[in-house]
Amino acid sequence: MSRAAPTSFKEPGETPDSLMDTLRSLWHDIPRLFSDRVELLSLELHRAGLALLQIVVLGIGLAVVGITAWLILWSLIITGLTLVGLHWMGAFALALAVHVMIGTWLVLRVKTLLPKLRLPATRRHLMFSSSPGPVTPTPRTHDGLPTERSDHDRVFIP
16 A cells, blocks of 8 residues: 655666656645545544443443432431331431432522533634624723623632
8 A cells, every 4th residue: 555655765877756746646645645544534433433332321321320329328318217216208208308409409500500501702702893802891890800700710619
């Protein structure tokens, strides 16, 4: 598949390739160079696709194991609460209340993250405007400091 380069060194006394011969040889080698790279890309994408499929299947298996462990944990907690003397209805109500609180927190957290999916800073940067300044100026206090931080300045610390 490899071919001697047209611009290889010549022995003394041999005539060098003309510029046109070199360009013509290069022109004929370009499709082969691109096809090799495209074939490599195709093989790697196929391999990556199979790896992604395995990751998804393993993730589903992990989710099933995690849900099973979660159910076993809560059944043990409810059993322990009933053994301590709490009525079984109270134990189930407590478990339900804990899950409702966790679910509420998760929904609120997702709602705070959703605006970041709109890429607000990038969209503002890519917008065409007639003025070279920012699209909407940040309000400032009397000493020149911003009144509140923008979304892209906030840092989430769990």
